[in-house]
Amino acid sequence: MKENILKDKSYLFSVRIVNLSQFLVKEKKEFVLSKQILRSGTSVGANIREAEYGQSKADFIHKLSISLKEANETEYWLDLLFDTNYLEDKLYNSLKNDIKELLRLLISIIKKSKSNLRK
Numbered sequence: 001m002k003e004n005i006l007k008d009k010s011y012l013f014s015v016r017i018v019n020l021s022q023f024l025v026k027e028k029k030e031f032v033l034s035k036q037i038l039r040s041g042t043s044v045g046a047n048i049r050e051a052e053y054g055q056s057k058a059d060f061i062h063k064l065s066i067s068l069k070e071a072n073e074t075e076y077w078l079d080l081l082f083d084t085n086y087l088e089d090k091l092y093n094s095l096k097n098d099i100k101e102l103l104r105l106l107i108s109i110i111k112k113s114k115s116n117l118r119k
């Protein structure tokens with residue numbers, strides 16, 4: 001079976017985001033931002049999964065583009081949580097590296113897919 005790095009990394013990132021949300025609620029008593037990052041952070045992988053069985057190449061690109069937007073939003077919430085002292089350096093840097101990697105992968109796959117669509 002072929003390995004799907006994007007699918008695997010986005011799923012593991014979603015697990016981390018669920019754990020982060022639980023930490024924010026239990027330890028930091030933060031209820032609004034935790035829901036925002038939970039929604040956008042788990043949506044990244046969910047849209048990648050939807051793209052996997054897209055109805056067409058255009059649908060595949062569209063779903064990955066939604067995932068890209070959600071990843072960008074998740075990066076925003078991470079930055080905000082860090083800048084408002086809800087996240088310590090180590091956790092923030094680790095999550096930031098993960099989301100940056102997902103953003104790079106998504107951008108690359110979308111560009112290649114669009115290029116192949118035009119051929």
